[in-house]
Amino acid sequence: MKSAVLVFPGINRERDMARALRLASGREPSMVWHAETSLPGGTDLVVVPGGFSYGDYLRCGAIAARAPIMDAVRDFAANGGLVLGVCNGFQILCEAGLLPGVLMRNAQLKFVCQDVHMRVERSDTPFTRGYNAGQVIRVPIAHGEGNYEADEDTLKRLEGEGRVLYRYCSAEGVIDEPSNVNGAAHSIAGIVNERGNVLGMMPHPENHVEDIMGCTDGRGLFAGLVAHLERAA
């Protein structure tokens, strides 16, 4: 798996992401600066990492979404290339129009930094094939604007087309209000685009991939991507 990690000013999770990708694929990811206008040849996966691009000025992800590299990412996605956005990366993909909806201020107005549980809603996608459908995984979150909102029609379509891949839940896998940490519509933690090749998620799977982190539940996402690309090759 040849991956490219985008780097914007103010992004701070790109090294964690690169490390997780290296562990999963055995290959060094390319770090791609936002002012570039093309992706490295042969890229299989583009990752928009977390952080605070442009200090969250204007709206989270708004300025990064208009960076020169994003036109290349749009073309890449339009050709079926896999794109993963985590945290600020999810916000950037929404602002760039690659995913529907918007990440609003957390309903309780607080920055939340803790482990959460997510239920994997289906396992037949490149982003979830490392898990079983219904499996509950534990991953960290760290955000102030992760409250996913979209209009009723969009939510209906997301649900009807099975595009909600990850949902906040209790440790037992129950979707309820207390486990919906940021007030997201339908407890949404991660969604894919219509074609299923662009995933945005608020939690950080890249921070639960090694034993020293105390949990390795995030590994499945990366292992699944590697397996998907190997099978496609």
Next chain:
Amino acid sequence: MKARVTVTLKSGILDPQGKAIEGALKSLGVDGVASVRQGKVFDIEISGSDKAKAEATLKAAADKLLANTVIENYRVEVLS
């Protein structure tokens, strides 16, 4: 020319910041506040003196960057 773009949340969109400000005003004893919605104001200096062109520029700025039209409305004004 001086110009202003005002960006506001569409009605029906939850505004937790506005709610918090509303609560703070009430706790300060400011009477008669029924509700608060928070928005943004951009004061922009436009070069040239063509008002119609300035409005088109402001509209482009709002559509491309200043507002997220999924959740926000905007209004452009050329002030002088």
